[in-house]
Amino acid sequence: MERFKKYIAEFIGTAMLVVGGCGTAVGINTVSASQGSLLPTSGTVLVIALAFGLSIVAMAYSIGNISGCHINPAVSLGVLINGGMDVKDFIGYVIAQLLGATAGAGGLWLVFGSNESLGANSYGELNSALGVGAVGAGIVEVVLTFIFVLAVLGVTSKAENSAVAGVVIALTLVLVHLIGIPFTGTSVNPARSFGPAILQGGLAIRQLYVFILAPLVGATVAGLVHKFLNKK
DSSP states (O other), X not given: OXXXXXXXXXXXXXXXXXXXXXXXXXXXXXXXXXXXXXXXXXXXXXXXXXXXXXXXHHHHHHHHHHHOOOOSHHHHHHHHHTTSSOHHHHHHHHHHHHHHHHHHHHHHHHHHTOSSOSOOOOOSTTTSTTOOOHHHHHHHHHHHHHHHHHHHHHHTSSGGGHHHHHHHHHHHHHHHHHHHHHHHSOOSOHHHHHHHHHHHOTHHXXXXXXXXXXXXXXXXXXXXXXXXXXXX
């Protein structure tokens, strides 16, 4: 039962991350487009980055004591590499996260009345503000996921950091979004990319592989680096 509660917590947390973060992105981008602006401005980037960060804060202090509030397969992979969970839990977490992200994207579809835009990540001349291709998007996602997962592993490795861990993780997520939004919209989270892409369809699904593989690579490197640096 305790294991199942963890999975429910991860489902809820990931759904809320998509609703809060992607929902803000869709809403503010729609408003910007209606005003004639198709490219992200410093203001919209900041608001979207803060939305993802604040969603993490809310969930960290809501479900953190139940599941650790990974709400991200990349984070779970880093924790697995460092011995913080077993393979069975890892699989359960990832399934819950993917389902939660899909449910969150489904909620956005209902609210906005369309699946044309659900906050899916993208790259390419017409879909990235900076026009990066698949390789550039992959590199950006690997690097940003490395930064994020390494920060998560570092701040959660000591019990005395528990009171501030949620804030540190949230601020790091804000940072990587500030960097990554003009490139790819920022994923660093395969589940966050999966849910919106699956329901949005089309190009989002065709480009999804980058936003699954690259964050997992970044998380693997972060997990191994953290393990090496903390090896006695």
